[in-house]
Amino acid sequence: MKFAVCVKQAVDESELRIDSSGKPVLESAPTKMSTFDKNALEEALRHRSSQGGEVAVFLVGNPDARKTLKEALAMGADRGMIITADPLKIDSLRTAELLAAAITKAGPFDLVFCSEGSSDVYTGQVPPMLATFLGLPYVGHARKVELGGTLKAERSLEDSVEVVEARLPSVISVVSEINEPRYPTLIQIMQASKKPVEEVKADVLVPSPDESGASVISMSAQSTSRKHVMIEGSPQEAAAKLVAELEKEGLISR
Amino acid sequence: MTASIWSYSDSISVANEVASAAKGLADATGSETVAVEIGEKRGGVHGESFLLLTGPREAYNSPEVAAEAISRAAQQQKPRVILVGATRNGREVAARLAVKLKVGCLSDATKLSVEGEMLVAERSAFAGKVVAKVGVPFPAVATVKVGGYQALEGGDGGTAKLDVGPVDSLVRLLESRRKESGTVDLRKAKIIVSAGRGVKKKEDLGILQTLANEMGGALGCSRPISSDLGWLPEEHHIGLTGITVKPDLYLAVGISGQLQHVAGMKDSKVVVAINTDKDAPIFQAADYGIVGDLYQVVPAIEKALASRHN
Numbered sequence: 001m002k003f004a005v006c007v008k009q010a011v012d013e014s015e016l017r018i019d020s021s022g023k024p025v026l027e028s029a030p031t032k033m034s035t036f037d038k039n040a041l042e043e044a045l046r047h048r049s050s051q052g053g054e055v056a057v058f059l060v061g062n063p064d065a066r067k068t069l070k071e072a073l074a075m076g077a078d079r080g081m082i083i084t085a086d087p088l089k090i091d092s093l094r095t096a097e098l099l100a101a102a103i104t105k106a107g108p109f110d111l112v113f114c115s116e117g118s119s120d121v122y123t124g125q126v127p128p129m130l131a132t133f134l135g136l137p138y139v140g141h142a143r144k145v146e147l148g149g150t151l152k153a154e155r156s157l158e159d160s161v162e163v164v165e166a167r168l169p170s171v172i173s174v175v176s177e178i179n180e181p182r183y184p185t186l187i188q189i190m191q192a193s194k195k196p197v198e199e200v201k202a203d204v205l206v207p208s209p210d211e212s213g214a215s216v217i218s219m220s221a222q223s224t225s226r227k228h229v230m231i232e233g234s235p236q237e238a239a240a241k242l243v244a245e246l247e248k249e250g251l252i253s254r
Numbered sequence: 255m256t257a258s259i260w261s262y263s264d265s266i267s268v269a270n271e272v273a274s275a276a277k278g279l280a281d282a283t284g285s286e287t288v289a290v291e292i293g294e295k296r297g298g299v300h301g302e303s304f305l306l307l308t309g310p311r312e313a314y315n316s317p318e319v320a321a322e323a324i325s326r327a328a329q330q331q332k333p334r335v336i337l338v339g340a341t342r343n344g345r346e347v348a349a350r351l352a353v354k355l356k357v358g359c360l361s362d363a364t365k366l367s368v369e370g371e372m373l374v375a376e377r378s379a380f381a382g383k384v385v386a387k388v389g390v391p392f393p394a395v396a397t398v399k400v401g402g403y404q405a406l407e408g409g410d411g412g413t414a415k416l417d418v419g420p421v422d423s424l425v426r427l428l429e430s431r432r433k434e435s436g437t438v439d440l441r442k443a444k445i446i447v448s449a450g451r452g453v454k455k456k457e458d459l460g461i462l463q464t465l466a467n468e469m470g471g472a473l474g475c476s477r478p479i480s481s482d483l484g485w486l487p488e489e490h491h492i493g494l495t496g497i498t499v500k501p502d503l504y505l506a507v508g509i510s511g512q513l514q515h516v517a518g519m520k521d522s523k524v525v526v527a528i529n530t531d532k533d534a535p536i537f538q539a540a541d542y543g544i545v546g547d548l549y550q551v552v553p554a555i556e557k558a559l560a561s562r563h564n
Contacts (some may be wrong), residue, residue: 013380013513024384035514036495093352093359116342119514121379121386122494123361124342128317128349137424138318141342152428156488157342158265158497163429176495177481177488214358217374217387226525227541238544239554242526243562245542249524251445251503252469252559 001053001147003044004109006099006130007072009065009087010034010120018221026088026219033068036115038075038181043174044113045076045182047147054078056109058102060095061087066197074184074192081106085202091214094202096129101206103134106198111151112171116141127173137166140173257332257393259283261301262290262324262347263339264315269299270405272339275398277302277406279366279373285334292323295413303411305331309418317343319421321350326418328355333393335373337366340397348397358390364402381494381513382520401441401498433489440490445471445503448492448519449485451478452508452529452548456485461552462507468559474499476515493518508548511536528552 015030044055057072057080059065065087069080083098090098103112112134117124131138137151143161144154151170155162156177184192229245231238246252261276263269269289276287289301292315293308307323315323324347328336338348340362352359363375372389375396379386390396440446447466449459459473466473473490480491492499494517504522508529509515516539519525527540528551537543544551 011380013383016380016383018383024380091358092349092361096349096353116495119381119494122381124345125349125352125359125361128346129353129359132321132350132353138346139425140317140346155342157433159489160430160432162427164425164427166425176477180482214360214388214390217369217389219379219384219386222378222382222385222520224520224539226539228537228543229541230537230543230545235546235550235554236557238546239551239558242542242544242555243558246503246524246526247562249503251524 001047001051001110002108003048003053003055004103004107004112005037005041005044005055005057005072005077006112006114006126007037007041007057007059007068008034008118009059009061009068010118013120022221024219024221031064031068033071034115035119036117036176039176039178040113040115040174041072041075041077042179042181043145044111046179047111047145051147053110056081056106058099058106059083060085060090060098060202069197070192071184073195073197074189075182076184076188077195079195080197082197082199083202083205084199088216090202092123092125093129094213096126096133097206098202099126099130100133102200103130105205108169110168111147112136112169114171114173116173116175124173127171131171134171137170138172139164139166139170142172142174143178145172145174145178257334258286258288260288260290260305260324260328260333260336261338262320262336262344263341264317264320264343264347265339265341266296266298267405268339268341268344268400269296270407271400271403272337272398273299273301274403274406275363275366276335276337278403279335279337279368283334283368288333290324290327292320300406300409301411302409304413306413306415307418308415310421316423316425316427317346318350318423318425321347321354322421323418325351325354327416330416335393336395338395338397340399345397348395351395355393355395357393357395360388360390360394360396362399363396364399366396366398378517382517383513399498401500433487440472440474440492440499441497443472443499443501445469445505446474446492446499446501446519446522447471447505447507448474448476448509449479449507450476450509450515453479456483458549459485461549465505465552465556468556469503471501471503476509476512506536506540507552509536510534511539
């Protein structure tokens, strides 16, 4: 079976700095493979193990995002494609449109894996948009995936679990609980550079982006107004002081 | 007629929050709101006026079916904005609508406004570190953060019906079952005691459950407890990929405070953190911090609470 996996090079939210004017410094922010994309890739690799076939990875990003693609290849993907565009200037609709075009160009694929959302902005829009562009069935938020002649999956919703079935090819997004992603070995990391990576410019792949897209107007640090009171003392003393504070706040009834 | 603001959610309680968001936007722009229902009008859904879409025959309104039905109606009636509750299914509905209607899509709005010819949403980004203002030209689609708006009550206006014709689905539902979950809905809990990696054994969660019971609260957890260790069902997982809560009091016990977790509880009124590591990031997100061993501190809190009754 042929599997496609969509990955994103995301800003590493834990390393993101806020400058003195209260704005996040995005241009020079450290980046990483979006955390949950590793679960999508892991799931594809596991199904390749049982079904045979290949795993191709697709990424929309700036040329620097090749390092994320390489990480995916080190984890075990067979080939990659990078669609170069400025990630700060394109919205999820354009990203999905580009991924759809790239997957069509490099396909056909039996199943396209995505994570349910990226670790940086977590809109979760790209996977269903991608499926809609491709005209394929979409199974979102899967926590269990079975492949036979069809796709059978358990969808994890807020209050319920749905068991659904769809024909192949399909697009699926997985929740992060589905698996534990592997770490590449040193040999795999070295071999990753030998695997084929295709590069295509976004505007060559799909010309004339329309103007209906979303754009960021401003960003500012989330203000926090926590008290940061550290309560000292033995466990008994600290507990008594805490309970007294919580009573004062009216949070626990007398 | 002024172009209207539509609202929709697959969840009844969220539908009322979205209707409230729609009303705020309509008041600001001098337009009217329409609550969209599919197949049948559900009891408990409030709105100023309703648009009931008939045609999809299946009782199961999958996000695929909902998006196609709403898209057909929107092509006829041309709403200015379609707001969808950002449930897992709602995200799919909105994303599909954006592609079908060829309009831009905002997501997880906690505040909506109009700036010139743009719909503008405030949303949390980078695991809650940043508030982003994102704009998109009209007409537009946006998802509204669950719990972001006070639910609309009453105002049940008239219902217009529109037959959008049969809608096919590429995905077949074989089975649907309720998730197993605790007796308390964490999103409604006033007090939450939340367990993290500092808890060494599954049985030890009992210590925290006892504290939660003593305080009349509910037990939550960070991702490792539910996802990696499986000690609690996923429904207890508070964080970016789990649920978002904003109780009056949040006690983070043995939780290091990764951004992914803080994203799910940062809007709590008062946060208490208990951790052995004085440098744990959770203390940055806390009002009160105790550096100490939860196995000593939690029983001490229980005792302190109990002694007040004497």
